[in-house]
Amino acid sequence: MEATELNNEYESRPNMSKSKWTEIWEKIVEIIFFLSACMAIVSIAIITFFIFIKGVPAIAEIGLFDFIFKTDWYPEAEILGIGAMIVASIYATLGSIIIGVPIGLLTAVFIAELAPDWMIKIIKPAVELLAGIPSVVYGFFGLVIIVPIIDRTFGGGGNGLLAAIIILSFMILPTIINISVTALKAVPREYKEGSLAMGASHIQTIFKVMIPAAKSGIFAAIILGIGRAIGETMAVILVAGNSIQIPFSILDRVRPMTAHIALEMSYAAPGLHENSLFATGVILFIFIMILNIVLNFITSKVGE
Amino acid sequence: MNNFKISVKDLDLFYGDFQALKGINLDIEERKITALIGPSGCGKSTFLKTLNRMNDLIEGVKINGNVKLDGLDIYKNIDVIKLRKRVGMVFQKPNPFPMSIYDNVAYGPRAHGVKQKSVLDEIVEKSLRSAAIWDEVKDRLKKNALGLSGGQQQRLCIARALAVEPEVLLMDEPTSALDPIATGKIEELTEELKRDYTIVIVTHSMQQAGRISDNTAFFLLGEMIEFGETKTIFSTPEDKRTEDYITGRFG
Numbered sequence: 001m002e003a004t005e006l007n008n009e010y011e012s013r014p015n016m017s018k019s020k021w022t023e024i025w026e027k028i029v030e031i032i033f034f035l036s037a038c039m040a041i042v043s044i045a046i047i048t049f050f051i052f053i054k055g056v057p058a059i060a061e062i063g064l065f066d067f068i069f070k071t072d073w074y075p076e077a078e079i080l081g082i083g084a085m086i087v088a089s090i091y092a093t094l095g096s097i098i099i100g101v102p103i104g105l106l107t108a109v110f111i112a113e114l115a116p117d118w119m120i121k122i123i124k125p126a127v128e129l130l131a132g133i134p135s136v137v138y139g140f141f142g143l144v145i146i147v148p149i150i151d152r153t154f155g156g157g158g159n160g161l162l163a164a165i166i167i168l169s170f171m172i173l174p175t176i177i178n179i180s181v182t183a184l185k186a187v188p189r190e191y192k193e194g195s196l197a198m199g200a201s202h203i204q205t206i207f208k209v210m211i212p213a214a215k216s217g218i219f220a221a222i223i224l225g226i227g228r229a230i231g232e233t234m235a236v237i238l239v240a241g242n243s244i245q246i247p248f249s250i251l252d253r254v255r256p257m258t259a260h261i262a263l264e265m266s267y268a269a270p271g272l273h274e275n276s277l278f279a280t281g282v283i284l285f286i287f288i289m290i291l292n293i294v295l296n297f298i299t300s301k302v303g304e
Numbered sequence: 305m306n307n308f309k310i311s312v313k314d315l316d317l318f319y320g321d322f323q324a325l326k327g328i329n330l331d332i333e334e335r336k337i338t339a340l341i342g343p344s345g346c347g348k349s350t351f352l353k354t355l356n357r358m359n360d361l362i363e364g365v366k367i368n369g370n371v372k373l374d375g376l377d378i379y380k381n382i383d384v385i386k387l388r389k390r391v392g393m394v395f396q397k398p399n400p401f402p403m404s405i406y407d408n409v410a411y412g413p414r415a416h417g418v419k420q421k422s423v424l425d426e427i428v429e430k431s432l433r434s435a436a437i438w439d440e441v442k443d444r445l446k447k448n449a450l451g452l453s454g455g456q457q458q459r460l461c462i463a464r465a466l467a468v469e470p471e472v473l474l475m476d477e478p479t480s481a482l483d484p485i486a487t488g489k490i491e492e493l494t495e496e497l498k499r500d501y502t503i504v505i506v507t508h509s510m511q512q513a514g515r516i517s518d519n520t521a522f523f524l525l526g527e528m529i530e531f532g533e534t535k536t537i538f539s540t541p542e543d544k545r546t547e548d549y550i551t552g553r554f555g
């Protein structure tokens with residue numbers, strides 16, 4: 001009897017100090033987590049702050065309406081309208097969504113529902129690789145493959161809106177595919193079984209039940225794809241032609257906002273010209289913010 | 305005495321190496337309710353799913369023997385889509401689609417090519433009436449089906465199954481997720497449906513089997529131990545194991 005009691009006491013002491021150490025250790029880890037999280041918040045705050053502090057006065061000086069609707073850009077004369085760039089960004093993004101979403105969605109359906117195992121083993125790594133390729137490589141690919149093909153087929157040099165759209169379509173595919181696959185796989189099995197049990201075919205089941213049930217996830221995929229397309233810079237610079245003009249044909253050369261900032265920043269004189277580039281950043285930032293709000297709205301609806 | 309809707313002969317089913325059904329022989333009478341009873345894991349759901357080939361969805365399933373629907377081998381002579389149109393299924397957990405009540409019921413007919421609005425309207429009303437839920441939902445047909453109560457959802461699922469005009473209705477513990485009142489409604493409903501449909505129902509409740517079924521099959525460890533009229537099975541079972549199970553002296 002005595003022996004056991006003694007034993008217990010003996011054992012419990014090192015346990016005590018051990019749990020104390022674990023506690024301190026846990027606190028330290030918690031603080032490290034907290035500081036890491038702060039980094040993200042601080043950097044987004046600083047970035048936003050600098051873009052706005054330089055950009056907003058420029059917008060005020062030029063006038064918001066003139067800045068975003070005028071299409072003349074003569075920095076020497078301080079005529080600074082980015083209407084053409086905004087239109088270019090919107091066209092390029094829309095175009096890439098029109099091409100990329102159907103292809104991405106069908107690929108996702110194929111991966112989630114139809115492909116045999118051995119094929120998934122090929123397609124999935126390929127999609128992951130597509131996501132990992134640096135954008136300058138996409139641009140290079142566009143320059144040496146897509147642009148010459150467009151030139152040969154339609155003439156006009158080949159670089160322009162169409163080339164940008166094609167490259168962006170490739171670039172948004174991984175985003176759309178991966179998120180859509182996740183959404184489709186999250187559709188309750190019972191829906192699929194219920195549909196098949198009534199004699200609906202597999203394809204009918206996919207299009208009539210599974211895709212509608214996964215639609216918020218698929219919308220999220222599209223929104224993230226839009227975000228990627230509108231923010232892409234390097235690949236676009238290499239293939240878009242970069243002329244400041246509102247495109248009237250899909251072959252016209254265009255300069256989306258991102259390309260515009262990157263191209264002019266290297267030589268813009270400090271002052272209104274340089275600040276107007278920050279202002280372009282502000283506009284881009286607002287676009288991205290709107291997308292994020294829409295995305296949050298969609299994902300919060302999923303929970304309902 | 306040949307009014308068998310479904311005849312199962314020497315049916316074996318394997319999940320990979322595991323044999324879940326062993327030499328099942330069973331004849332299901334037309335326009336009768338056949339209950340499948342037995343302890344958990346004995347293969348009731350597996351057996352039910354062989355009747356409309358829902359096991360096809362599971363990888364590694366192997367089946368020997370045959371299942372005949374009106375004399376035709378469902379694994380050889382009937383296209384699986386046609387089969388499932390004729391042999392409908394109601395699941396344990398109500399599984400209405402996340403769409404309107406109307407669209408849920410119209411889903412099957414639409415999948416089978418019915419497009420005309422007036423025809424669909426008619427099918428939807430008729431099916432909802434047959435499933436005894438019409439009065440409760442007639443004013444909210446366009447509302448999302450997920451807003452219904454569990455019991456209403458299950459009756460909606462029955463309506464949805466009826467909408468494709470099946471001949472046989474398979475029900476896998478259709479009331480296990482429901483309260484006694486909702487259960488009572490479904491039981492009454494099966495009595496009604498039996499006039500037009502052949503029903504096979506899996507249940508864990510002896511009382512339920514006793515109340516609603518005409519014939520009862522007792523399964524144990526993948527084998528069918530005894531099959532006969534419910535009255536007989538419940539009063540004078542031939543097999544000791546059946547008796548033990550029915551009287552609750554079993555696992």
Ligand SMILES: Nc1ncnc2c1ncn2[C@@H]1O[C@H](COP(=O)(O)OP(=O)(O)OP(=O)(O)O)[C@@H](O)[C@H]1O
Pocket residue numbers: 319322324342343344345346347348349350351362
């Ligand atoms: N997909 C599957 N893969 C492998 N084994 C399975 C699978 N489905 C069922 N089984 C096995 O087959 C046996 C019969 O299962 P089944 O679901 O038919 O039982 P049940 O009688 O319906 O049980 P319950 O009353 O719990 O629903 C069980 O041993 C189960 O583990």
Ligand SMILES: [Mg+2]
Pocket residue numbers: 348349350476
């Ligand atoms: Mg079961």
